[in-house]
């Protein structure tokens with residue numbers, strides 16, 4: 213069996229973003245392996261630990277993505293493939309390029325993050341499934357293989373959840389609750405440096421163009437009330453919400 | 461031609477469906493609008509939809525899977541010749557619209573706040589970077605887009621249209637073994653004008669009785685943080701944040717919520733934010749308009765009392 217994870221490198225959510233020339237400027241921002249992709253990587257490693265075979269991580273993005281791939285390798289993935297491309301690429305275009313490599317790898321299943329923490333896109337997993345002609349299970353919280361051919365999975369819907377059986381190969385996207393990702397250990401990090409990381413330069417044309425990005429943070433009032441006297445504080449808050457904000 | 465995929469609950473159209481019709485009408489210059497109702501009981505729902513649209517397809521494909529929805533929408537695209545497809549944003553629709561966009565080799569604009577056209581492209585505005593950045597996107601036709609719920613006033617009925625059944629050859633794919641629905645009570649989280657969210661600092665599931673009472677007085681929906689959902693205190697459907705729901709009410713009241721970035725991703729666009737937290741350094745206060753530094757177990761009952769007084 214072969215288990216494959218697709219990952220992105222994104223800004224650490226805690227880091228401050230800035231805009232330069234109408235675009236997000238990521239210089240100086242701490243970049244990490246997307247936390248939703250981390251769940252995907254962890255699950256792929258667990259599947260391999262349980263069922264044997266091989267684990268592979270694939271990413272499509274600029275040179276700096278190598279760090280995210282090394283993190284996945286340090287967590288325990290066997291080898292990495294990096295499609296190197298600069299700039300913004302919409303998920304449909306990404307899926308086209310990734311599908312080519314993944315088809316050649318012929319994995320048992322593919323796991324990716326439920327939503328990307330930079331482009332807030334949820335489309336990559338399902339678009340990839342379409343490109344491969346496979347079924348998709350999105351927002352997966354539980355997965356179990358049933359022999360070689362099928363998986364049983366639990367996943368979230370708009371309201372509630374469902375348990376499904378799906379023929380493999382299939383694409384899964386991650387959701388919280390799936391697992392608790394392991395931290396890379398020092399020996400893991402050392403080993404990751406020697407693992408295979410294959411680079412394939414690609415040249416792609418995005419269907420979607422980003423015209424302009426801005427940060428429109430609402431100026432907040434930051435009006436603080438001391439709660440030592442809870443009754444007085446509660447009255448003051450209710451008064452402000454009613455008379456000043458006029459929202460109740 | 462524009463195709464709108466109309467969300468429904470098996471009986472009636474959802475509010476989001478009428479918002480999408482309104483979005484399609486805003487793109488009027490791209491031609492007539494057709495609708496498609498996918499799922500179960502589609503003939504009945506399509507009759508309701510025909511009060512808004514000149515032509516509505518009914519694709520009776522049974523319970524939801526992403527594969528079936530994408531296939532049915534694609535059949536409607538081929539039948540109508542539509543070059544733009546619009547659907548409501550949501551976890552399920554953002555799954556099948558991605559499949560559809562791939563089938564159409566279309567540009568995909570996810571979760572748009574507003575959309576317009578110059579005749580050759582669709583332009584859309586959306587949030588990115590965990591809801592922190594606002595961006596304008598542009599894609600040449602064909603385009604598939606989803607509209608974030610509660611961003612457009614719902615469409616009004618027009619002169620009646622006709623309903624046509626749509627044959628769809630069903631793809632193999634996912635077999636649903638069990639559906640686990642969650643009890644829904646009170647106001648819907650994504651449509652509420654006031655949301656009261658409880659965090660781990662409430663200390664116990666029992667403490668949510670107070671949160672529910674407060675929400676009741678305010679006519680608000682109850683929200684929860686991931687910590688609370690993980691602990692099993694509240695159902696997942698109430699979770700606000702990156703991996704939960706995104707809300708944008710007039711008032712978001714956060715009780716004993718620390719305000720982690722992943723939580724902020726679901727509520728930072730609220731018009732007013734108020735918070736109660738015993739820690740003056742809690743990150744939630746940085747984005748709050750009003751904050752009480754205090755013990756939620758004392759402040760919450762006092763808030764309920766003060767609100768009841770206001771209501772009288």
Ligand SMILES: Cc1cc2nc3c(=O)[nH]c(=O)nc-3n(C[C@H](O)[C@H](O)[C@H](O)COP(=O)(O)OP(=O)(O)OC[C@H]3O[C@@H](n4cnc5c(N)ncnc54)[C@H](O)[C@@H]3O)c2cc1C
Nearest residue numbers: 659660661685686687701702703704716718720722738756
């Ligand atoms: C990829 C990813 C996705 C995530 N998605 C989400 C998401 O969608 N939604 C989400 O909420 N989280 C999400 N999280 C988790 C998030 O990072 C936080 O862990 C979570 O939001 C914390 O919940 P909390 O504020 O209830 O708990 P805590 O962080 O533990 O905060 C509790 C707060 O209560 C206060 N408090 C304690 N006692 C009292 C008292 N007596 N009176 C007043 N105040 C008190 C404390 O000062 C503290 O600020 C995600 C994390 C990851 C990695």
Ligand SMILES: Nc1ncnc2c1ncn2[C@@H]1O[C@H](COP(=O)(O)O)[C@@H](O)[C@H]1O
Nearest residue numbers: 235236237274298299300330331422588
């Ligand atoms: N949500 C987004 N959609 C499109 N482009 C983006 C988005 N976020 C960032 N970009 C741009 O993509 C560039 C970063 O590209 P890269 O270094 O390839 O990640 C920056 O110039 C960003 O402004």
